[in-house]
Amino acid sequence: MKEIDIPYCLPLIGDEEISEVVGALKSNWLTMGPKTIEFEGLISEYTGAKHTIAVNSCTAALHLSLIAHGIGKGDEVITTPFTFAATGNTIVHTGARPVFVDIKKDTYNIDPDKILEAITSKTKAIMPVHYAGQPCDMKSIMEIADDYNLIVIEDAAHAIGAEYNGKKIGCFGDATCFSFYATKNMTTGEGGAITTDNDKMADKLRVLRLHGISKDAWKRYSNQGSWFYQIEECGWKYNMTDIQAAIGIHQIKKLDDFSKVRREYAHIYTNEFSQIDDLVIPYEKQDVKHVYHLYPLLLKNYTRTKFIEKMAEKKIGCSVHFIPLHLHPYYKNAFGFKEGDFPNTEWVYEREVSLPLYPMMKYDDIEFVIKAIKNILQHIDP
Ligand SMILES: *Cc1c(COP(=O)(O)O)cnc(C)c1O
Numbered sequence: 048m049k050e051i052d053i054p055y056c057l058p059l060i061g062d063e064e065i066s067e068v069v070g071a072l073k074s075n076w077l078t079m080g081p082k083t084i085e086f087e088g089l090i091s092e093y094t095g096a097k098h099t100i101a102v103n104s105c106t107a108a109l110h111l112s113l114i115a116h117g118i119g120k121g122d123e124v125i126t127t128p129f130t131f132a133a134t135g136n137t138i139v140h141t142g143a144r145p146v147f148v149d150i151k152k153d154t155y156n157i158d159p160d161k162i163l164e165a166i167t168s169k170t171k172a173i174m175p176v177h178y179a180g181q182p183c184d185m186k187s188i189m190e191i192a193d194d195y196n197l198i199v200i201e202d203a204a205h206a207i208g209a210e211y212n213g214k215k216i217g218c219f220g221d222a223t224c225f226s227f228y229a230t231k232n233m234t235t236g237e238g239g240a241i242t243t244d245n246d247k248m249a250d251k252l253r254v255l256r257l258h259g260i261s262k263d264a265w266k267r268y269s270n271q272g273s274w275f276y277q278i279e280e281c282g283w284k285y286n287m288t289d290i291q292a293a294i295g296i297h298q299i300k301k302l303d304d305f306s307k308v309r310r311e312y313a314h315i316y317t318n319e320f321s322q323i324d325d326l327v328i329p330y331e332k333q334d335v336k337h338v339y340h341l342y343p344l345l346l347k348n349y350t351r352t353k354f355i356e357k358m359a360e361k362k363i364g365c366s367v368h369f370i371p372l373h374l375h376p377y378y379k380n381a382f383g384f385k386e387g388d389f390p391n392t393e394w395v396y397e398r399e400v401s402l403p404l405y406p407m408m409k410y411d412d413i414e415f416v417i418k419a420i421k422n423i424l425q426h427i428d429p
Contacts, residue, residue, distance in 0.1 A: 050191065053416060055364030056230045057407040059305065060294070067293035069349050076269075079257075079286040085242070086292035089299045090225075092208075094217025096242035098249035100258050101287035101295075105204045105226030105239035106133040107224065109174070111285055112200045112222040112241055113141045115251045118171050125176040126202075126385075127157040127370040131390045134176055134202050135372045143171070145382070147373055149389040153330045157341065158391075159187035166191075172198040177206035177216060179368070180232065180309075180338035184217045185211050192220075205340035208306045212334055217242040222252075226314055227291070232305060232340050233298035235291035254284040306338045308406040312413050313339040316402065319417045325349060325424050327398070334346065341368050345398040349424060354400060361419040366401040 071082055087099040102108050118124060120142035126134055128147040138145040148161035155178045162173060173192060175183040183201075192199045197219030203209075206216045207225050217223045227238035243249050254261070259282030266272035279336075313329075320326045327345035331337045346354055355365050371392045373384035386393065402416060 050353045050362065051059060051201055051359070053364060053412050055139070055366045055401070056405055058229050058234050059301075059405070059407045061297065061301070063297040064294045067296055068187065068290055070290045071293040074289070076289055078288050079292075080199070080269075080289045082289040082292040082296060086295045086299070088241065089296060090217075092239050093302070094215045094223070094242050096217045096223070097244040098242065098247070099245075100241045100249060100252040100256060102151040102239045102241065102285045103287055103291075104133075104237055104285075105202070105224050105228065106137060106282070106284050107256070107285035108224035108226075108239040108241045109133055109200065109202060110137040111252055111255055111283065111370070112224055113137060113143070113172065113250055115255055116172065116198045116200070116221065117199070118143050121169060122171040123167060123169040124172045124174055125162055125170060125175050127178075127392070128179060128373040128389050129155060129395065130176045130202065130369055130372060131204070132372070132375075133204070133329050134174060135378065137341055138174070139381070143424050144169075145372075145378075146170070147384070147389060149391045150395065152394070154181055154183075154332060155329075155395055156181065156183040157188075159184050159191060162188065162191055166173045166195055166197075170195065170197060172200055172201050174202055174394070175220075176204075177209060177345055178341075180205045180209050180340040181329075181332065182206060182209050182211040182216055182335045182337075189219060192316035194228075198222075204228075204231060206338060207283040208302050208336075209338045210336035218244055221245065222248065227295060227298070232309070232338055233295070233302045235287070235356075237299065238287055238291045238295060240287075254279055256285040258282045287408045292403070305406045307334075308402060311341040312408065313337075313342050314405055315413055315419065316342055316404070320344060320420070323424060325425070339404060341397075342404040343368060343399050344402055345395065346400065347398065351398065351400055354423060357423045358400075358419060361423075363416055363419055364403060367396075367399055368401050372394050 090099040122143040124138045201220045201223040204226035227235040258281035260276045
């Protein structure tokens with residue numbers, strides 16, 4: 048296998064992040080502390096949400112949000128099968144049943160009409176996923192939630208910086224969960240955060256992320272702290288560390304620049320690919336700011352596996368997002384899902400390939416990818 052010239056993804060870490068991490072290491076305070084608190088403040092300011100609770104992953108953020116809203120055994124949570132393991136698995140971890148509904152064929156986001164059809168007396172929450180960085184139809188989703196008294200927990204792993212009707216993702220649902228995993232639009236290596244406007248929920252989430260012990264327990268080894276603590280609930284060990292937050296403090300300040308580059312490159316791809324019959328380009332809604340965590344291109348006729356192999360021969364990395372949850376062995380066995388259950392999701396999945404798209408890429412790299420794809424589709428192979 049030849050070495051890849053244009054990997055599928057690369058993070059963009061600057062000197063600011065590096066010196067802040069060194070600062071954290073030299074400060075003698077490695078775990079959750081002042082830098083985590085500073086990072087949370089920056090996320091709140093950026094998203095416009097009242098509270099931010101930083102955790103060690105988006106998976107932890109989703110799990111904690113479900114638990115804090117009392118979701119558990121006997122409950123149903125409606126979400127999309129066109130997502131990563133974390134969305135479905137965290138629902139299962141609470142004891143609730145994941146109820147999948149199909150996506151729309153234009154945005155690849157959850158279809159609000161299908162949410163309505165799936166509501167039962169056991170439905171407690173909706174977990175919309177802002178696929179690829181394009182916000183879901185939040186107006187319809189929030190209306191349904193109001194009508195049926197449902198909790199909305201957003202999986203915004205792809206969508207930090209995205210906007211719906213001019214407002215940032217982070218303050219629509221009851222809780223919004225972000226990911227700072229290495230490949231996401233901004234990173235802390237591993238990490239996540241929950242934003243919420245609800246004061247009581249924020250307090251509960253802060254307690255639950257650290258074993259359920261009293262709110263400022265993280266201070267107990269500092270001179271402001273005390274040795275005394277109480278376990279109020281049986282919580283989890285989900286806190287962020289100051290080493291991670293040190294990276295995040297600078298990433299969040301650069302996020303708008305990152306998003307600008309992602310959008311610009313995505314538009315270059317779209318301009319070029321819209322002229323090729325064999326491709327379906329991603330649809331961008333007018334009432335949103337799409338932050339293109341992914342550039343999902345659909346192949347109408349060309350075999351996807353062959354396409355990815357050809358791209359690898361040209362030293363370009365690609366990926367696929369996502370293998371639908373209902374087609375994985377665990378979900379088939381545990382819940383009886385089968386092929387054909389969600390036709391739109393399967394239709395998109397079978398044709399989808401995610402192209403390299405990240406701020407570390409140069410214009411030349413984008414041109415290189417475009418040329419490679421044109422050659423592959425026209426069978427002009429070197
Ligand atoms: C990456 C991702 C997650 C999980 O994020 P982690 O921070 O790795 O836990 C959840 N949902 C979606 C849609 C993702 O792509």
